[in-house]
Amino acid sequence: MRKRKFDLNALPAAAGNEIDDRLHAATPLRKLMNKVFPDHWSFLLGEVALWSFVILLLTGTFLTLFFDPSMEETVYNGSYTPLRGVSMSRAFASSLDISFDVRGGLFMRQMHHWAALLFVAGIIVHMFRTFFTGAFRKPRELNWIVGLLLFWIAIFEGLFGYSLPDDALSGTGLRIMNAIVLSIPVIGSWIAFAGFGSEFPGTEIIPRFYTLHILLLPALLVGLVTVHLVLLLLQKHAQWPGPGRTNYNVVGERMVPRYASKMGAFFLINFAVIAIMSGLFQINPIWIFGPYKAAVVSAGSQPDWYVMFLDGSARLFPAWEIRAFGYTLPPIFWPAVVLPGILTVLPMIYPFIEARRLKDRRVHNLLQRPRDVPNRTALGVMAIAFYVVLVLSGGNDIIADQFSISLNATTWAGRIGLLLGPPIAYWVTYRICLGLQQHDREVLVHGVETGIIRRLPDGRFMEVHQPLGPTDEHGHGQLEYAGWAVPKKMNRLGALVPTVKGFFFPVERPSRTPIGNGGRPVSTGPQGQRELEEAERPR
Amino acid sequence: MSTRSGRVPRGRARRRVGTVVRLIAALILAGGLYAAFAPGVYAEEDPQLSQAAKDGKAIFDNTCVSCHGRNAQGVTDRGPSLIGVGSASVEFQVTSGRMPLARQEAQAERKPPYWSDPEELDQNARLLGQYIQELGGGPQVPDGNLRAEGGNTLARGGELFRVNCSSCHAFSAGGGALSSGKFAPSMAAATDRQIYAAMLSGPQNMPVFGDNQLTPDEKREIITYIQNLKEDKDPGGWGLGRIGPVTEGLAIFVVGVVAVVFAALWIAGKS
Numbered sequence A: 001m002r003k004r005k006f007d008l009n010a011l012p013a014a015a016g017n018e019i020d021d022r023l024h025a026a027t028p029l030r031k032l033m034n035k036v037f038p039d040h041w042s043f044l045l046g047e048v049a050l051w052s053f054v055i056l057l058l059t060g061t062f063l064t065l066f067f068d069p070s071m072e073e074t075v076y077n078g079s080y081t082p083l084r085g086v087s088m089s090r091a092f093a094s095s096l097d098i099s100f101d102v103r104g105g106l107f108m109r110q111m112h113h114w115a116a117l118l119f120v121a122g123i124i125v126h127m128f129r130t131f132f133t134g135a136f137r138k139p140r141e142l143n144w145i146v147g148l149l150l151f152w153i154a155i156f157e158g159l160f161g162y163s164l165p166d167d168a169l170s171g172t173g174l175r176i177m178n179a180i181v182l183s184i185p186v187i188g189s190w191i192a193f194a195g196f197g198s199e200f201p202g203t204e205i206i207p208r209f210y211t212l213h214i215l216l217l218p219a220l221l222v223g224l225v226t227v228h229l230v231l232l233l234l235q236k237h238a239q240w241p242g243p244g245r246t247n248y249n250v251v252g253e254r255m256v257p258r259y260a261s262k263m264g265a266f267f268l269i270n271f272a273v274i275a276i277m278s279g280l281f282q283i284n285p286i287w288i289f290g291p292y293k294a295a296v297v298s299a300g301s302q303p304d305w306y307v308m309f310l311d312g313s314a315r316l317f318p319a320w321e322i323r324a325f326g327y328t329l330p331p332i333f334w335p336a337v338v339l340p341g342i343l344t345v346l347p348m349i350y351p352f353i354e355a356r357r358l359k360d361r362r363v364h365n366l367l368q369r370p371r372d373v374p375n376r377t378a379l380g381v382m383a384i385a386f387y388v389v390l391v392l393s394g395g396n397d398i399i400a401d402q403f404s405i406s407l408n409a410t411t412w413a414g415r416i417g418l419l420l421g422p423p424i425a426y427w428v429t430y431r432i433c434l435g436l437q438q439h440d441r442e443v444l445v446h447g448v449e450t451g452i453i454r455r456l457p458d459g460r461f462m463e464v465h466q467p468l469g470p471t472d473e474h475g476h477g478q479l480e481y482a483g484w485a486v487p488k489k490m491n492r493l494g495a496l497v498p499t500v501k502g503f504f505f506p507v508e509r510p511s512r513t514p515i516g517n518g519g520r521p522v523s524t525g526p527q528g529q530r531e532l533e534e535a536e537r538p539r
Numbered sequence B: 001m002s003t004r005s006g007r008v009p010r011g012r013a014r015r016r017v018g019t020v021v022r023l024i025a026a027l028i029l030a031g032g033l034y035a036a037f038a039p040g041v042y043a044e045e046d047p048q049l050s051q052a053a054k055d056g057k058a059i060f061d062n063t064c065v066s067c068h069g070r071n072a073q074g075v076t077d078r079g080p081s082l083i084g085v086g087s088a089s090v091e092f093q094v095t096s097g098r099m100p101l102a103r104q105e106a107q108a109e110r111k112p113p114y115w116s117d118p119e120e121l122d123q124n125a126r127l128l129g130q131y132i133q134e135l136g137g138g139p140q141v142p143d144g145n146l147r148a149e150g151g152n153t154l155a156r157g158g159e160l161f162r163v164n165c166s167s168c169h170a171f172s173a174g175g176g177a178l179s180s181g182k183f184a185p186s187m188a189a190a191t192d193r194q195i196y197a198a199m200l201s202g203p204q205n206m207p208v209f210g211d212n213q214l215t216p217d218e219k220r221e222i223i224t225y226i227q228n229l230k231e232d233k234d235p236g237g238w239g240l241g242r243i244g245p246v247t248e249g250l251a252i253f254v255v256g257v258v259a260v261v262f263a264a265l266w267i268a269g270k271s
């Protein structure tokens, strides 16, 4: 009897076959692995949010092992001396224990908190990328709305998490939340009482927030993130216009191995950034704030940055109190309930508003450069200006204190800035967009500056321009304005050696023009890494 | 004094004079009693000063008199009367460099003291304090150790600090903005005696924390807490100025977002 030879090299294939015989996974997997992703740095911004979220899940799970979400009074007896013997809730005491008595606990808390800040920052930056490139247009409106929901849920998730340790700083925030809910007409006091289970603060709110924070909202987030990504796979990634790129294909890199390895590397980089920040910078030092006591309201009490815009709007809004029909409408209602309401609805319906305004019902798989849609770009920058003024006003007492400005002056600067900033931002952005477009058109018509000065027979000097394509009898280029990058340096045309050997930018290569290629895709680079995926043409 | 003779009927005018005289007498008596029991209420022309106070007066007449006036009675639009502010106030103002005031502004701020030699400064502040004390009385910073000892000192001091002081000076004692350009300063440079004196005298917009609001022991506990807080290392790394969510938000954009965006540029550029 002869032993069968064991072929190690054939093992993976054999195992794969065995699995496929049972699960029939090969066909869908092959499709997935061959999925092509367009490659542009700005498409990675959404991944910042995704990977921060993964880190939040990991570190949050660690924290749940030691955190005790109870408002029962206890006397602290841990190793942080300045609080020894102070009575506090178990939630606060266990947060202190995580910080001082659990090995690696403080680092984990800090990672969790920094990741939360980066998470929302990633969402916002990603959202503006989507907006400015027009990626929200048909057929992707639904995913835009899912994204906005994720944004708001993330804010609430962060707000609830921030309140969990029951320290004096977040307690002040909780008190304000309570006041905001109370300000809602008719049902406000009812909701507040139901939510807190009694008068403020009661003994229920931390356990309830805990359930929301570690179960309900994370489940919702995971679910919506999944929907978000599945929709992305189904609808395919929108791409920049360019050589060989049409509304019906995707040019880029295959999922496996190139795109997946980049994603994996990017996850590790995100992880590293958060870990390094958590090791170097202290965040939310609850032991300085002490346990929540109703009598403690510190100067410079702020929420985390992603809630600061609401704090700012509350600070800027004038104290107009409305009394009617025996009800009082407190001033806080407008900036803290109505404004966020508007800020939720307006962006959600924006894709439809824009489509209606432009009578545009087509499907768009190609992105637009911000400069080519000056109106939208200007609106976006206007929104950013509005938002930034609100965020800065949320910290206006800190600004006043650090820069020795009067607090009243910063408040008025915020009020005026809120009214004047956005229109100015709109106008300036609009002009800049037109200017950039103009310059592109100029190069298309007159060609690239070569830096060569020539003296004409009649004594005049002129600079020689290199046309980008065929010219007419006046020497003017005939290329159409296509809404895509126009090479503006000779290096970009391959006529000079590359000057940018950048670390962050790829080495300057001649730009790839589809001219003379019949619009067919151009193989780029010697290895031909870029691939083409045909999408079914929409009806 | 009117004579009480039954024979002579008292005329109206006489009766009136008598009333006036009695009134004056009562007033003088009351005034005298008042003067006897509260000797510092008004400054006498030539008060009985100790030697230290006389030395203090000499310094005062050199450096402070232009604003606070002769006998510290104040000069309108220049400086307030110092009668009754006590040596605590003087010590606080002089050792923290606030006095003598350089120029009129929203708030007298800490600056390098007038006497740069610490010993001379301490000596002169005490002499000036003694002078003002003897002129009009007022709160005094006790001598000796101003720290508290014992098991839960830091815990109690911390609680008192957070309830009484953090509303203006912030959790970190790093200071905070008040309305109209006024502010509660950082306590980074404050010494034990200055903190005690600040509580006792309540400079400018700070309330006075007299001994019936915060007992001397509680003041010592607060001081112990503050000084410990200032020395305490931040266990989590660099404290970002201990300012809170504002600098944390700044850090996540300036460091975090910038880092990941550069990483995105770099990784997308690799092929």
Ligand code: HEM
Pocket (backbone or CB within 6 Å): A053, A056, A057, A058, A059, A060, A061, A063, A064, A067, A094, A095, A098, A109, A110, A112, A113, A116, A117, A119, A120, A154, A155, A157, A158, A159, A160, A161, A162, A163, A164, A165, A213, A214, A218, A283, A284
């Ligand atoms: C599903 C995953 C999550 C779990 C299991 C989790 C769990 C926890 C726990 C137990 C705490 C209290 C720990 C402490 O004392 O510091 C906490 C705090 C916190 N969580 Fe989460 N969390 C999760 C996701 C998130 C997300 C998505 C965000 C942000 C949007 C977030 C933001 C926060 C914040 C800001 C705190 C306060 C941390 C601090 O005090 O320093 N968490 N989380």
